[in-house]
Amino acid sequence: MDYPLIVDLFFVLLSVLAVVSGWRVFCTDSMVRASFFLLVSFIAVGLIMILLAAQYLGVAMFFMMAVEMMVMALFMVMFMMNPAGLNPMMMVHQHRFAIVAGAVSFVVLAAVALLAEFPDSPLPADLDPVTSLGNELLGDSMLIFESAGIVLLTTMIGVVVLSSHRGRFGAAEEGSMPPGLAPGGEPAGMPKESDEGGGHHHHHCH
Amino acid sequence: MIVNELILPVILVTVVLVVGAYLVAVIDEAIAGALGLPRAANAWMAPLARGAWLLTQQANATEAPDWRAWRLAPALYLALAAIGLAVVPFSPTLIPTDLVTGVVLWGSIEALATVVIFLHGWSANTLLSLIGAYRYVALGLSYILISMFVLIGVALPAESLQFSQVVASQAELWNVIRQPLGLPLFLIVGLGVTFWGPLNLADSRDLAGGTASAISGPPRLVWNLARSAMLVAFSGAAASAFLGGWLGPWLPGPVWMLLKMLAVLAVLLLIGRLVPRVQPERCVTLMWVVLLPLSFVDLIWAGVEALW
Amino acid sequence: MTLTTLLLLAAALIGIGVYGALSQQSFVMLMMGLELILNGVMLAAVAFWALSGAGVPEGQLLTIVVMAVMAIEMAMGFALVVAVFRTNQADVTEGITELKH
Numbered sequence: 219m220d221y222p223l224i225v226d227l228f229f230v231l232l233s234v235l236a237v238v239s240g241w242r243v244f245c246t247d248s249m250v251r252a253s254f255f256l257l258v259s260f261i262a263v264g265l266i267m268i269l270l271a272a273q274y275l276g277v278a279m280f281f282m283m284a285v286e287m288m289v290m291a292l293f294m295v296m297f298m299m300n301p302a303g304l305n306p307m308m309m310v311h312q313h314r315f316a317i318v319a320g321a322v323s324f325v326v327l328a329a330v331a332l333l334a335e336f337p338d339s340p341l342p343a344d345l346d347p348v349t350s351l352g353n354e355l356l357g358d359s360m361l362i363f364e365s366a367g368i369v370l371l372t373t374m375i376g377v378v379v380l381s382s383h384r385g386r387f388g389a390a391e392e393g394s395m396p397p398g399l400a401p402g403g404e405p406a407g408m409p410k411e412s413d414e415g416g417g418h419h420h421h422h423c424h
Numbered sequence: 425m426i427v428n429e430l431i432l433p434v435i436l437v438t439v440v441l442v443v444g445a446y447l448v449a450v451i452d453e454a455i456a457g458a459l460g461l462p463r464a465a466n467a468w469m470a471p472l473a474r475g476a477w478l479l480t481q482q483a484n485a486t487e488a489p490d491w492r493a494w495r496l497a498p499a500l501y502l503a504l505a506a507i508g509l510a511v512v513p514f515s516p517t518l519i520p521t522d523l524v525t526g527v528v529l530w531g532s533i534e535a536l537a538t539v540v541i542f543l544h545g546w547s548a549n550t551l552l553s554l555i556g557a558y559r560y561v562a563l564g565l566s567y568i569l570i571s572m573f574v575l576i577g578v579a580l581p582a583e584s585l586q587f588s589q590v591v592a593s594q595a596e597l598w599n600v601i602r603q604p605l606g607l608p609l610f611l612i613v614g615l616g617v618t619f620w621g622p623l624n625l626a627d628s629r630d631l632a633g634g635t636a637s638a639i640s641g642p643p644r645l646v647w648n649l650a651r652s653a654m655l656v657a658f659s660g661a662a663a664s665a666f667l668g669g670w671l672g673p674w675l676p677g678p679v680w681m682l683l684k685m686l687a688v689l690a691v692l693l694l695i696g697r698l699v700p701r702v703q704p705e706r707c708v709t710l711m712w713v714v715l716l717p718l719s720f721v722d723l724i725w726a727g728v729e730a731l732w
Numbered sequence: 733m734t735l736t737t738l739l740l741l742a743a744a745l746i747g748i749g750v751y752g753a754l755s756q757q758s759f760v761m762l763m764m765g766l767e768l769i770l771n772g773v774m775l776a777a778v779a780f781w782a783l784s785g786a787g788v789p790e791g792q793l794l795t796i797v798v799m800a801v802m803a804i805e806m807a808m809g810f811a812l813v814v815a816v817f818r819t820n821q822a823d824v825t826e827g828i829t830e831l832k833h
Binding site for chain 3: 221236237241272286310323324328334340
């Protein structure tokens with residue numbers, strides 16, 4: 219299927235944006251910035267989907283990912299160190315293995331893309347993608363769609379159980395302490411002996 | 425073809441946004457005058473004078489801000505307003521972009537606005553603007569769901585996610601009557617997305633200006649312009665989703681549309697002047713406990729009505 | 733924009749995602765790697781739907797299912813982060829060494 223030149227041009231720009239921002243996620247200093255780089259990558263892919271005539275999926279990508287990345291940025295600031303990115307940050311393990319694994323998976327998938335023969339059957343001209351998706355979701359594939367809904371409900375229950383205040387080990391606040399500045403170090407910003415906050419003062423891992 | 429599909433829509437959206445943002449300032453001054461509040465001597469000239477003054481001022485700097493994000497955030501917010509207005513139809517033929525998923529796009533604009541406003545407060549690297557940013561996230565994550573349900577309710581009778589179809593479906597009865605809960609809830613969403621008046625939690629006075637507390641000069645001008653422009657874009661969406669858009673007797677369609685947008689703007693600005701700002705924590709409770717169930721009711725109402 | 737170039741882009745996104753998921757210590761950054769993989773998967777699904785599948789609706793359905801998977805992954809991931817943080821004060825994967833043995 220041949221697209222007009224302007225579509226090809228936008229595709230090149232958007233794919234460069236998607237790859238570059240996806241790569242920047244893992245080499246920026248601030249975790250808030252990292253989550254918004256990921257959002258940019260998602261938006262670029264969503265725009266490519268719109269170029270491919272999947273108008274609903276592309277736009278759905280925007281709002282799904284905007285909310286997800288917002289929540290992600292919030293969690294970053296809540297739990298992680300260095301949200302503002304004022305210090306250099308490189309928190310990696312098994313770095314060389316990860317680079318090799320990433321490169322290998324790219325090469326294998328790229329080889330599939332380049333060498334495999336895929337049928338060439340573009341969208342029929344009279345197809346309305348949004349209507350077709352809607353009919354599929356609430357028609358033939360309703361069971362799949364509804365089970366996705368049930369799984370989401372189950373997830374919500376599981377998430378509340380996992381993160382609720384009172385669990386098997388007592389109240390959640392008990393023993394809750396900020397992480398150390400160094401791995402396994404004393405909790406940051408906590409006085410040595412405090413009257414409130416329950417017994418466990420030296421709860422950090424060794 | 426290029427003229428019709430690219431240049432004309434861009435000019436239309438730009439003109440409506442700029443003139444609309446100016447009118448927002450003028451109407452706000454006029455309302456302040458009518459309520460006996462302190463106001464500028466000349467409501468027509470005051471916004472222009474303030475804009476020109478801001479343009480000549482120096483842009484402020486803080487200690488180690490995230491420069492790119494800080495400078496980009498006001499521009500991105502303005503761009504979101506322009507994208508939002510671009511899917512609003514002015515007549516059956518005069519539509520900047522007749523996207524088939526325009527209603528969903530409005531939902532994503534509200535979600536992306538949360539990101540942009542958070543970024544604006546976070547990147548300044550100052551305390552008060554960061555608090556404003558967090559408050560806005562709490563507000564934003566609460567109103568997005570309400571907005572989604574209300575907009576789905578509007579799309580149901582139209583059997584389409586396209587704004588032009590939504591307007592066409594109101595030929596017999598406007599959605600403001602057909603779904604009485606819809607417009608009030610959507611107006612609250614509009615106050616949220618522009619953090620205006622009672623829902624001004626991000627840039628409020630108790631935070632010395634919140635996310636905008638550290639900006640001055642041209643960036644501040646862009647930020648203020650973007651907020652007003654978002655209000656204009658929102659009034660376009662509200663007018664076409666609930667007030668029948670271009671539909672109306674005697675006058676041509678675009679004139680009706682502009683009149684309805686002005687009416688929505690006037691109501692929003694009046695609410696902004698009359699209702700005091702709600703407390704952030706109370707606001708979140710209100711959103712999740714009262715308004716979200718009301719939006720369920722609105723959606724069920726719309727569904728039952730569509731099946732009738 | 734051909735099927736091959738779209739799949740190459742998807743492969744690049746998946747490759748970066750695999751690198752991120754394997755290399756990052758922080759839980760949330762690890763999840764970002766997983767999300768990037770799913771980003772590539774969704775793009776590939778839409779590309780096949782548009783250029784090779786003659787627009788069968790199941791292609792779009794697959795993308796919706798992947799979006800749901802993403803939401804589930806995020807929610808479960810954050811719940812686990814909260815749980816681990818509460819018991820171990822750990823925000824990096826090395827913090828839960830007791831899972832090793």
